[in-house]
Structures are given as C-alpha cells and as structure tokens.
Amino acid sequence: MRASRYFLMIGLGSALTAGAAAQAGLPEDLTELSLEALLDIEVTSVSKQAEALADAAAAVYVLTGDEIRRSGAQTLPEALRLVPGLHVARVDGQRWAISARGYNGDVADKLEVLIDGRSIYSPLFSGVFWDAQDVFMPDLERIEVIRGPAATLWGSNAVNGVINIVTKAAADTQGLLTYAGGGDELQSFAGVRYGDQIGEHGAWRAHLRHWERDAIRTTDAERAHDGMQMTHVGLRADWAPADHSQLTVIANGYQNGLQNFDPALNPNGDDNKQSGANLLARWSRLLDDGARLSLQLFWDHTERTQHGTFGEVRDTWDLQFQHARDWGARHRIVWGAGYRLSRDAQDNPPLIVFTPAERTVRSANIFVSDEIALRPDTDLILNARLEHNDFSDADIQPSIRLRHALNPRTTLWSKVSRALRLPNRLDADVLIPLPEVGARGNRDFQPEESWSYELGMRHVLRDNLIVDIATHFTAYDELRGVEPASAPDIPLIVNNYTAEASGVEITSQWQASPTLKLHLAYAYLNLDLEPQADTADVQTEAAENQAPRHQAWLRWDWDPSPRWQVGGQLRHVSALADFELPGYTELDLQIGWQWQPNWQLALTGQSLLNPSHREWGLASAVERSVFLTFTWTPGAL
Amino acid sequence: MHPTRTRGSVRTCVLLAALLASTPAVANDLAQRIKAAFLYNVAKFVDWPHNEGDFHLCIQGAPDLAQTTRSELSGKQVRDRPLVIREQVADVLDCAIVYLGHELEDAAIVATLRTLRGRPILSVGEAPLLISAGGILRLKQAQGKLRFEVALEPVEESGLRISSKLLRLAEIVPHPTGPSP
Numbered sequence: 001m002r003a004s005r006y007f008l009m010i011g012l013g014s015a016l017t018a019g020a021a022a023q024a025g026l027p028e029d030l031t032e033l034s035l036e037a038l039l040d041i042e043v044t045s046v047s048k049q050a051e052a053l054a055d056a057a058a059a060v061y062v063l064t065g066d067e068i069r070r071s072g073a074q075t076l077p078e079a080l081r082l083v084p085g086l087h088v089a090r091v092d093g094q095r096w097a098i099s100a101r102g103y104n105g106d107v108a109d110k111l112e113v114l115i116d117g118r119s120i121y122s123p124l125f126s127g128v129f130w131d132a133q134d135v136f137m138p139d140l141e142r143i144e145v146i147r148g149p150a151a152t153l154w155g156s157n158a159v160n161g162v163i164n165i166v167t168k169a170a171a172d173t174q175g176l177l178t179y180a181g182g183g184d185e186l187q188s189f190a191g192v193r194y195g196d197q198i199g200e201h202g203a204w205r206a207h208l209r210h211w212e213r214d215a216i217r218t219t220d221a222e223r224a225h226d227g228m229q230m231t232h233v234g235l236r237a238d239w240a241p242a243d244h245s246q247l248t249v250i251a252n253g254y255q256n257g258l259q260n261f262d263p264a265l266n267p268n269g270d271d272n273k274q275s276g277a278n279l280l281a282r283w284s285r286l287l288d289d290g291a292r293l294s295l296q297l298f299w300d301h302t303e304r305t306q307h308g309t310f311g312e313v314r315d316t317w318d319l320q321f322q323h324a325r326d327w328g329a330r331h332r333i334v335w336g337a338g339y340r341l342s343r344d345a346q347d348n349p350p351l352i353v354f355t356p357a358e359r360t361v362r363s364a365n366i367f368v369s370d371e372i373a374l375r376p377d378t379d380l381i382l383n384a385r386l387e388h389n390d391f392s393d394a395d396i397q398p399s400i401r402l403r404h405a406l407n408p409r410t411t412l413w414s415k416v417s418r419a420l421r422l423p424n425r426l427d428a429d430v431l432i433p434l435p436e437v438g439a440r441g442n443r444d445f446q447p448e449e450s451w452s453y454e455l456g457m458r459h460v461l462r463d464n465l466i467v468d469i470a471t472h473f474t475a476y477d478e479l480r481g482v483e484p485a486s487a488p489d490i491p492l493i494v495n496n497y498t499a500e501a502s503g504v505e506i507t508s509q510w511q512a513s514p515t516l517k518l519h520l521a522y523a524y525l526n527l528d529l530e531p532q533a534d535t536a537d538v539q540t541e542a543a544e545n546q547a548p549r550h551q552a553w554l555r556w557d558w559d560p561s562p563r564w565q566v567g568g569q570l571r572h573v574s575a576l577a578d579f580e581l582p583g584y585t586e587l588d589l590q591i592g593w594q595w596q597p598n599w600q601l602a603l604t605g606q607s608l609l610n611p612s613h614r615e616w617g618l619a620s621a622v623e624r625s626v627f628l629t630f631t632w633t634p635g636a637l
Numbered sequence: 638m639h640p641t642r643t644r645g646s647v648r649t650c651v652l653l654a655a656l657l658a659s660t661p662a663v664a665n666d667l668a669q670r671i672k673a674a675f676l677y678n679v680a681k682f683v684d685w686p687h688n689e690g691d692f693h694l695c696i697q698g699a700p701d702l703a704q705t706t707r708s709e710l711s712g713k714q715v716r717d718r719p720l721v722i723r724e725q726v727a728d729v730l731d732c733a734i735v736y737l738g739h740e741l742e743d744a745a746i747v748a749t750l751r752t753l754r755g756r757p758i759l760s761v762g763e764a765p766l767l768i769s770a771g772g773i774l775r776l777k778q779a780q781g782k783l784r785f786e787v788a789l790e791p792v793e794e795s796g797l798r799i800s801s802k803l804l805r806l807a808e809i810v811p812h813p814t815g816p817s818p
Contacts, residue, residue, distance in 0.1 A: 290765030
C-alpha cells in the first residue's frame with residue numbers, strides 16, 4: 001500500500017462528509033451553530049432514508065412536498081404522476097383513472113386514499129371521485145404510497161395499495177403565502193393562505209384557492225365539453241398543551257363546476273356540480289408508560305350532480321381509535337378499532353337506479369399489529385384485521401412481513417397477505433334497466449379476495465445511490481363480473497372471475513451532485529384474468545388489457561444556480577390494447593426563478609412532447625399545456 | 638480524518654475497511670452529526686458541581702453516534718476541561734454525561750438510570766421509557782427536526798443546574814411518580 005492510497009482514503013472520507021454538509025448548506029463544523037439553528041435543521045430527508053433503510057418492509061414510496069412543488073403539479077392527480085408504480089391516466093378534462101398493480105378505471109376500487117387521515121373513497125363504488133378532490137398544494141408535506149395490500153392497517157379498500165396525502169402542520173405554514181397564474185389549458189388559478197400562532201402551544205392556518213381548466217380537444221379535433229373549475233377553502237388548527245397531548249382540527253369546503261353536454265341526457269348543457277364540506281378532529285396523547293393513544297373522528301358531506309346520469313347526497317361519519325405501545329424489549333403492539341356510518345340519498349335518474357334510493361351502510365373493524373424484533377437485524381411483523389359491513393359477514397385479513405438487514409447497506413423483506421374488497425352499493429343495489437346490456441345488483445355479492453406474495457430488497461450501492469426492487473404475485477378470487485342474459489332479462493352482477501397479477505417495480509434515487517438529484521423507476525405488470533368454471537361472461541376478461549405492461553419514469557431535481565430550479569419528468573406508459581391505445585412517452589418540466597427573497601416565478605410545461613395524446617378510454621385526449629405562476633411569501637405580516 | 642503514521646499495509650487495510658464500512662453511514666450522517674453537536678451544546682449549558690479533570694461523555698449502546706461524536710467533537714473543551722468521548726464504559730459513575738443508545742435493552746437502561754439517580758450525571762437518550770425510568774433529557778424528532786424533552790425532578794435530585802437557555806427550547810415533561818416499568 002502506498003501513500004497515494006492514503007490520500008485517496010482521506011480524500012474520499014472528506015468528500016463524503018463535505019458532500020453531506022454541502023447538500024444542506026451547513027457549515028463543516030456543526031458546533032458553530034447556535035442551539036436554535038441546530039434544532040431548525042431538516043433531518044427528514046436524511047433520516048427517512050435511514051429509517052427507510054431499516055424499515056423497508058413493503059413497497060413504500062414517499063414523495064416530499066418539495067418534490068411536488070418543484071414538479072409544477074397543481075392538482076393531486078398530477079402529483080401522483082410522480083409516484084413510480086402508480087398508473088395515473090387522465091381520462092378527459094375532468095376525470096382521472098388512478099390505480100396500482102392493475103385494476104384501473106375511473107371506477108378503480110382497489111386503492112384506499114386518505115387526506116390527513118380522512119378516507120376519500122366513496123362507499124358507493126369503493127373508488128375516488130378525483131374531480132371533487134383538492135388541497136392547497138404548496139402546503140403539502142408529503143404523499144406516501146404503499147403499493148401492495150395494506151388492508152390490515154388501512155382498511156378493506158386497500159387491496160392494491162394505500163395513498164396517504166399529508167398536509168403540513170399549522171406550525172410549519174405560518175404567515176402569508178399567495179400565488180396566481182395562468183396558461184393555455186390551466187387557464188387561471190390563484191390561492192392565498194395565512195397562518196398564525198394560538199398562544200404558546202398551538203397554531204392555525206386558513207386557505208382559499210380557485211382554478212379553471214379549459215376543455216380538452218377530442219381526438220377528432222372537436223372541443224369536448226369537459227372544462228372545469230374548482231374553489232376550495234380550508235382551515236387547520238394544531239394545539240399541543242404541555243401534557244403530551246396533541247389536538248388537530250381540519251375543516252374543508254369546496255364547490256366545483258364541470259362542463260357537461262349530452263344531446264340526450266343534458267341538451268341544455270347545464271354544468272355538473274359537486275360541493276362538500278368535511279371536518280376532522282384527531283386527538284393523540286403520549287402516556288406515562290410511553291404508549292401513544294389516538295382518537296380520530298371525521299364527518300364528510302358531499303353532494304354530486306351529474307345531469308341525466310347520477311346524483312347523490314352523502315354523509316359519512318367515521319370514528320377510529322388506536323393504541324401503540326412497546327412491550328418488553330422486543331415487541332411493539334398497535335391495536336385499534338373503527339366504526340363508519342355512511343348515509344346517502346340517490347337522485348336515481350332513469351338510467352342508473354339504486355334501490356333503495358336511500359340507505360345507511362355501517363362498517364366496523366378491529367385490528368392488531370405486532371412488530372417483533374427477533375434479532376437486532378431481523379423483524380417480524382404480524383397483522384390481523386377483522387372487518388364487516390352491512391353487505392358482508394365479518395372476515396379476517398391477516399398479513400405477515402419479515403425484514404432482515406443482510407448488511408448495513410442491504411435490507412431484504414417479504415410479505416404474505418390476504419386482502420378483501422368488501423361489497424358496496426354498486427354491487428348490491430344498482431340497476432341499469434336495459435335488457436341484455438344493463439346490469440342489476442346482487443344482494444348476495446361476496447367480497448373480492450386476494451392473496452399476495454411479495455419479496456423485495458433495498459440496497460445502498462454507493463454514497464447516495466439507493467435502489468429498491470419489489471416483486472409481487474397476487475392471486476385474486478371472486479372478482480366482479482356480469483353474467484350475460486338475453487332480452488328481456490337484465491344481466492346480474494356476480495362474483496365470477498379470478499385473476500393472477502405478477503410484476504416487478506424497480507425504483508432508484510441518486511444524489512448525483514449537491515445540486516442534482518435523479519429518480520429512475522420501472523414497473524412491469526402482467527395481469528391475467530380468467531372466468532370461473534360456471535360463467536358465460538367473457539367481457540370482463542378485457543380488463544387485463546387495461547393495465548399497462550411497462551411503465552418507466554425518469555425524474556430530476558436540478559439547481560443550476562442558487563436562484564434557479566429546474567424540475568422535470570419523462571414518463572412512459574406502454575400500450576393499452578383494450579382502448580387501441582399505443583404506448584406514449586411524455587415530458588413535464590418546470591423552471592423556477594427565485595427573483596427576490598419572497599418572490600418566485602415559475603414556468604411550467606406539461607405533456608410537452610405531443611400536441612395531444614390519449615391516456616385512457618376511446619375518445620378524449622390530453623393536450624400540451626403551458627402556464628406561468630407567481631408566488632409571493634412575505635411570511636409574517 | 639487525519640493521516641495516520643503507518644508502518645505497514647495491515648494498518649492501512651484496517652483503516653480502508655473502516656472507511657468503506659462507514660460509507661453507508663453517510664445516510665445517517667447528518668442526523669448523527671446534529672445529535673453530536675447537540676450533546677456538545679448541552680455540555681455547554683449545564684452546570685456540574687465539580688469542574689475538575691477531563692469531561693467524560695460516555696456513549697452506551699450507540700456505536701454510530703460514538704464514532705460520529707468522536708470525529709465531530711475531538712479536541713474540543715467543555716468549561717476549560719478536555720472533552721473525552723468514551724464508549725461502552727463499565728462504570729458510568731465516572732461520566733459527566735451518559736448517553737443511553739438504541740442498542741441497549743430496556744432493562745439495561747432502567748438499571749443504569751437507577752445507578753445514576755441523585756448523582757451529578759446528565760442522563761440522555763431516545764428510548765420512550767427514558768423519562769419514566771428517571772432519565773433527564775430525551776431526544777426525539779418532530780416535523781423532521783431534532784427536539785428534546787427534559788424532566789426537572791431528576792435534575793433537582795442530581796445537583797446539576799440546567800441553564801434557562803437550554804430549558805426554553807425544551808419540552809418540559811412531568812416525571813411520573815407511579816411505578817416504573
């Protein structure tokens with residue numbers, strides 16, 4: 001060994017530490033900082049890596065608020081495009097089809113989605129009405145996506161995954177922030193938020209935002225009547241009195257208007273409208289023995305009108321309780337219970353009828369989770385959830401996860417789980433009264449079931465280059481289909497299909513330099529549907545051609561100079577044979593300029609590579625879009 | 638990282654191996670460095686009744702933190718006393734600060750805190766049961782930043798005095814009077 005090796009080692013050593021410090025803009029010697037400054041440093045991105053290194057026991061992806069802002073995403077579905085493994089397809093100017101691991105469609109029903117703990121899926125069809133969802137985007141803290149069954153801790157909708165959307169605590173959104181902008185497709189948008197303290201132990205914030213989108217051009221260059229506008233208002237208060245309790249209260253209200261025209265159902269071209277309000281309260285307390293107790297209650301009121309096809313007023317009440325505690329040196333036990341009541345009144349226009357027109361559906365669940373430290377490098381996590389609703393008997397959803405740190409750089413994990421999609425109003429009560437081509441609900445519809453087997457690995461290749469590989473195989477049973485019938489009979493909704501899905505998801509992140517971070521990801525999915533032996537339904541099988549076989553994402557966050565930021569994403573989705581849709585590749589890009597300490601200007605382009613392209617369905621298309629945003633953050637007034 | 642005088646390839650290989658093994662720690666590095674700098678600040682803002690000899694900062698059950706603390710704080714002084722960082726000491730009564738890390742079993746933490754009770758030794762850690770077992774200062778994270786809790790009753794018993802500059806940034810927590818776990 002020669003002196004040159006020494007200097008290589010020393011150089012490498014100091015490069016590592018210098019790199020880490022330089023990234024955060026901190027001095028080499030942290031003891032130079034005051035105590036206040038030390039306590040103000042963001043450890044999240046680093047410790048989440050550290051945490052995730054040890055805790056990668058499922059295919060979890062965390063998208064930070066910062067990454068979302070840099071991408072230029074103005075609405076939630078646009079932010080979800082950044083998550084590898086999700087299939088996010090814009091259906092038209094108003095609707096989105098979002099799912100993980102297949103089973104997409106704008107009635108995708110195998111994904112649970114939460115905003116600050118409030119479930120936003122509709123109990124009507126176990127899916128999300130994305131056109132009625134909105135958040136104040138600059139105040140997003142992170143979006144966590146768990147791909148693969150998470151039913152045990154999150155609910156019986158979480159068959160293919162959970163999306164957890166989290167906004168910042170009120171204490172982190174103090175002062176004034178306001179933005180405004182416009183463009184060709186996203187025609188105008190503006191928002192304002194103000195936050196302040198409540199005494200010594202609390203904080204609050206309130207926001208108001210509005211945006212308007214132009215109609216999309218259809219594939220034959222006609223203007224579709226699918227423009228929309230959304231107004232959203234919200235309030236959040238967090239209060240932490242000194243005795244280890246925390247109370248969070250979140251209230252939201254919204255109203256949107258969706259262009260609509262149909263010569264038969266809506267010849268006047270009256271806008272479809274949705275409006276709603278919701279209130280959530282969450283109380284959490286750290287007990288003397290180190291245990292954490294939480295209680296959460298939310299109320300969600302929604303009104304939906306789709307002229308000629310559908311109308312509903314719904315109130316949902318949900319109460320959840322959770323207790324988490326370490327037991328001895330090796331066990332961490334979380335257990336809880338929940339109860340949900342959802343009451344609706346359907347307008348029942350002639351084409352889609354729910355019987356009865358008004359119904360209250362109740363569901364209750366209890367769950368327990370034990371995280372066992374078998375050895376310092378090996379954890380075993382056992383989960384079980386028991387749930388039932390008015391349409392089904394109580395049934396258990398268990399899962400077992402094992403994770404093992406092979407060495408300080410590599411963690412392996414595996415998981416086996418059973419998940420259910422409980423029956424909903426659509427399965428049981430619907431009637432589309434058309435002989436031969438309609439459908440009628442089935443009171444004996446059984447829960448859809450899946451058994452999923454996953455295996456994954458997280459590996460730190462070099463300093464700041466991390467690779468995650470997740471493989472999965474899922475066997476589905478009792479899937480929903482429709483039993484064909486000849487006139488005058490109406491086909492019956494039945495459990496008549498099985499499916500097998502297998503795939504691989506590879507995600508990597510590389511801090512290439514202190515000013516450039518790259519994310520490269522690839523997902524492969526093979527979905528195969530098969531009818532059960534005793535059914536004549538061959539139509540449902542087409543769903544296997546609605547899941548893209550390949551998807552790829554390349555995303556970058558680049559700071560070419562202290563006042564300029566460039567963020568962007570290249571995304572590719574392979575062909576969807578059922579819609580005769582060829583694969584597409586698209587580019588989104590945002591260039592941000594910190595013009596003054598409190599002023600930022602951003603130029604954003606979405607779907608830049610093609611003037612328009614189709615992502616889902618047979619008719620609509622997504623157009624190239626460019627817009628400009630001004631943001632002013634004077635802070636405290 | 639100082640160039641060490643070498644006599645042969647064995648020493649070099651050991652250093653190289655140590656460096657490569659510590660490479661993945663860069664992911665933890667910033668969090669550990671902040672903790673190390675914080676411990677140094679804590680030493681500056683606490684009064685010990687006797688101020689002679691070396692100042693011993695003892696780190697039990699946290700080898701990553703010990704390594705980072707050594708590289709961050711080597712050569713520094715606390716109140717004109719040379720700062721010495723020790724790891725896995727047998728006799729904690731020699732220490733001015735004892736850090737009880739994540740590799741220790743709960744029972745070991747409880748036993749050590751029992752030994753330190755009433756003595757002018759600052760007990761620091763992260764375990765959830767630290768305060769209820771009689772510890773003084775507990776590190777944690779909230780909203781992605783380092784935070785800490787301080788229990789005042791054990792401080793009074795110990796003869797230490799904590800400066801208000803440190804206390805006003807702390808979350809003061811009650812020391813439970815019930816039976817410890």
